[in-house]
Amino acid sequence: MTTPAPTPAPAAETRTSAPVALVGVVKQFPGLTALDGVSLELAPGEFVALLGPSGCGKTTALRVLAGLESADDGHILIDGRDVVDVPTNRRDIGMVFQSYSLFPHLTVLENVEFGLRMRKVEASERRRRATQMLNMVGLDHHADRFAHQLSGGQQQRVALARALVTEPRVLLLDEPLSALDAKVRVGLRDEIRRIQTELGITTLFVTHDQEEALAVADRVAVMRAGRIEQIGTPEELYSRPASAFVADFVGLSNRVPAVVQGEVATVLGTTLPLVSADAPAGSGVALVRPEDVLIVPGDDPRATSAAVVSTSFLGSLRRTRVRLDDGLELVVQHAAGEHVEAGERVAVRLAGRPVVIDAA
Amino acid sequence: MSAPVASIAPRRATRILILAIVGAIFAIPIVAMVEFTMRRGLDGGYDLSRWVTVFTGQLGPAYAPVWQGVQNSLVLALVTVAIMLALLVPTMILVALRFPQLQRVLEFVCLLPISIPAIVLVVGLAPVYQVISRMLGSGTWTLAFAYGILVLPFAYRAVQSNIEAIDIVTLTEAARSLGAGWLTVIVRVLMPNLRRGLLAGAFISVAVVLGEFTIASLLSRTTLQTALVVASKADAFIAVIFALLALLFAFILLIVIGRIGRGRLGRTS
Structure with a gap:
């Protein structure tokens, strides 16, 4: 606390x-x-x-x-x-x-x-x-x-x-x-x-x-x-949520497998700093905000391939659910102008902002 | 196009027939009583002489017990209502605010008298009244303690339905947060909003008290009902007139309760 x-x-x-x-x-x-x-x-x-x-x-x-x-x-x-x-x-x-x-x-x-x-x-x-x-x-x-x-x-x-x-x-x-x-x-x-x-x-x-x-x-x-x-x-x-509970309760979060090493975690191949350095080393679950997941051009070396499952128009922005090739689903929040359609192949990567680890 | 839905409401003719039968069941005895009081004698014909006698105060001393019974019953009604307001209502408010887990127990206790025959109540009350007589005398008003129990089911239902209709807990907490002490909460917030239930409970208690015979008779007290029985042995016509007047008074009370139940727009929730 x-x-x-x-x-x-x-x-x-x-x-x-x-x-x-x-x-x-x-x-x-x-x-x-x-x-x-x-x-x-x-x-x-x-x-x-x-x-x-x-x-x-x-x-x-x-x-x-x-x-x-x-x-x-x-x-x-x-x-x-x-x-x-x-x-x-x-x-x-x-x-x-x-x-x-x-x-x-x-x-x-x-x-x-x-x-x-x-x-x-x-x-x-x-x-x-x-x-x-x-x-x-x-x-x-x-x-x-x-x-x-x-x-x-x-x-x-x-x-x-x-x-x-x-x-x-x-x-x-x-x-x-x-x-x-x-x-x-x-x-x-x-x-x-x-x-x-x-x-x-x-x-x-x-x-x-x-x-x-x-x-x-x-x-x-x-x-x-x-x-x-x-x-x-x-x-x-x-x-900077102090715990996974706060991160989960305040705003939307994607739960993504991560490996913690010291003060960083590797999530979807990207090394990200931790909000709190007290996460135990080893496997855990990173809580990633939808706006920290980016839809990028396919030639981005840090990107992961995914398929669009569904997309919702929310006025100035759009919330899109994508499924990675390993079956993991992520919610991506992006500009409404970035138009995607269900079934379309896209590439996604993480923005690089600090993440919270749910060690439980 | 969907098929028309058959109405389950009875047809107009059926409704009128049911109303007529039910109305007749209630009206025939009353009309018969009125007719009885106006009979002139064996030679036939009708007049209002007995009603005139009652309303002009020309009844002889033989009817003094009836007047005494009316007075006693009115005093009993007042004391019974006072007991109801002083004991039952604060208890119900306390249970609603502080001990909601006791709600079922209170309801059970309050509804219990309706399932106990008056004769059984008297058997239980007789020794209690021996003590009451020693402490407070044998005045008829002491019957109000027994009547306080007798009216519990009716008064409880009337007040409880009003308590359930308003959010008594939130109103109390709002008043407390605004600086009101407990007495102020009860007098200025709860009582005005429970007015309908309190009046209905009070009127129905009066009606029950005015109609009660068994307990008063078995405990040898003079009330309107017991006096009417005595009077009917001397003059059945006058006794029936008094019975009709008591019935009329009860009807008026019920109409008043009904009007209160509808409430005044703007002053009720």
Whole structure:
């Protein structure tokens, strides 16, 4: 597990920004260790995504931070104060849930005012701030509607406004986009990032969608079986994954037989540097990104002959599946202009970028 | 072209026939009761004199137990609803939020009274009521403890269906994350969203209490039903009028429950 110090947040720090840290947090359920000593630091104003497959403990980590689950061990620090024994309603957090959580008996405006009402904010000030926040999420004209009169995307935007209007010290997002359709999801994702940057609020965002995490987060923490496997910027995770699991989970990878010798590996006849030098010598499996496999002219001495199995047009690029003469199949990502057809003979070689070895 | 799909719904005439038969089964006894109360005597003919007597308060002291029974039954209904709201609802909320694994157990316990005959309940309750009488006296209101058990299946189903219709856990967690304490969560978030279930549970409890006879009779308490039986021995006509009025009250309650069930647009989920 690698836990580098948090990078400075790009967002401007505001009075709502607070450093947040989970230190060695353990959470056990009967027959299951959901969090196995999770440590994670968020700098003030930073946007961190917790990414991982179902059951890896990412939602539990968020719920422990929110106080909705108790930690069996470890510390939770918000603004330097250990809040392990502080109930949820006194942690000064804002939270958006996966399922729609607007109060059905209240209007949009009343929903957004709820947190301010709990803080005994005076009525006119309450209304002013709620309207301002609804304006920020573009729903001020829906203030008198009820939850069932809004679309899923609108409900989540209201939930976001409701979570932010109290200016909490930390914003927690528990897969808030997963119930929405693809187009709305991308729009709201960008909107969340815009608002978070504008307000500079420290944010922890739980998702199982790697594209979502890479697109919005300053840093991404990849979780596996209750532990953080790697924390880093999206670029670091993608280009220098700390493990085969991270390489496999973040982005697409081809699994290609390799022979490791010291700090290099021989893959398809090409000698490639290793991302991590701790791979054991001998046979292993290299994880090669589709864009690191090139379709080249047949006379390239480092090329291997292959047949095109299928090809998919993805807009600006194309993803092509090829079968090498020894039967190994590779996915190649190349420019859409490089046209190939199923059954066509091509030559492929590796681009030469560092690879991760799966020694398992 | 695909062949037309045969509808499995009954034809209009069949539906009307079924409705007419079912309606007659319910209506004939009620119409007969109404007809009975309006008979003038052996010489034939009908009038509303007995209804006028009841509604103008001209009933003699012989009917005092009936009025006492009405009062007792209304008090019993109130106390039973209070017990239901104070004990059952918080328990159901607690189980839904904190102990979902106990859901089946709670459901079993709550539905149990419906499978136990009232006479068996009384056998079990009799020694309990000896203790209750020593501690709280033998007032009719104490029957509410037994009625609290009797209405459990009906109240449970009404409230539980409402709990299942809203995401009670997420609403609670959302309110907590916004700074609400537990009391605020219950009063300002859960109660308004459980309003339909609570009202339906309360009304159906009132209807059950007003119609209960066996337990009250065997434990020697005066309620509307037991008083009606006594009154019917003196004047069967007046007793039937009271029975019809109780039936009408129950119908009104059921209509109110039905209207609540449909809910108000905009204020319900």
